[in-house]
């Protein structure tokens with residue numbers, strides 16, 4: 240199968256690598272991201288290689304219903320129906336519960352969790368009608384374990400870890416599969432903002448002695464979105480160099 244995929248958080252890190260892999264595999268890609276300047280730059284670069292019929296960028300805030308609905312409309316205008324949605328946009332905040340400002344708590348929960356509710360409302364009705372489709376969420380190993388100083392991120396990704404099971408149960412009868420990729424520390428701009436000593440420490444802490452690259456996550460995203468992973472559904476798949484075991 241190759242069709243049309245919507246990827247959120249598509250212009251940086253894991254989302255960018257995933258967008259490039261789907262394009263290379265022949266899919267149409269709607270790249271949705273909050274960052275309009277970077278989005279325009281990335282689109283221009285990719286259009287040197289791929290035709291505009293296969294690729295679009297839409298500025299979108301995944302925590303806003305209005306913005307997600309506008310992105311869904313733009314996707315349908317560009318490509319017709321959607322075969323797969325990759326809910327990858329996410330943000331991180333540090334701190335124990337009592338140290339986190341209310342607006343930060345709300346922003347992380349809205350970007351990392353509510354976004355999946357919004358894109359599902361926007362895209363799942365057409366998948367139900369066609370009785371096929373895949374949804375892949377970027378959770379995290381931080382949803383599978385507790386971490387020091389990462390309370391709201393643990394809460395948000397923990398919610399995504401169980402939401403995938405509910406979605407897989409509710410949509411399985413329509414032939415829709417829903418899975419999570421749970422990255423370990425991955426060398427993206429988000430993670431690279433740590434001091435080098437912290438990055439080295441994380442690498443040493445994994446049994447493979449390495450960090451994960453965005454391309455490693457992209458391959459798993461592609462596997463879960465495509466027919467290659469049939470009949471896997473409702474699963475959390477750590478891609479982590481064994482960091483959390």
Ligand code: NAI
Pocket residue numbers: 247248249250251252253254271272273274299300301302327328329330331350377378379380421422423424425426427428429430
């Ligand atoms: P990144 O910061 O490189 O990329 C995230 C993208 O999401 C950016 O392009 C940003 O503009 C976009 N974004 C942020 N808020 C948005 C919003 N409200 N609406 C639309 N787009 C928005 O980060 P990275 O590392 O590629 O992260 C991607 C996903 O992977 C996130 O969900 C993150 O939580 C998850 N993850 C990352 C890990 C890592 O070590 N890098 C580890 C585990 C999970």
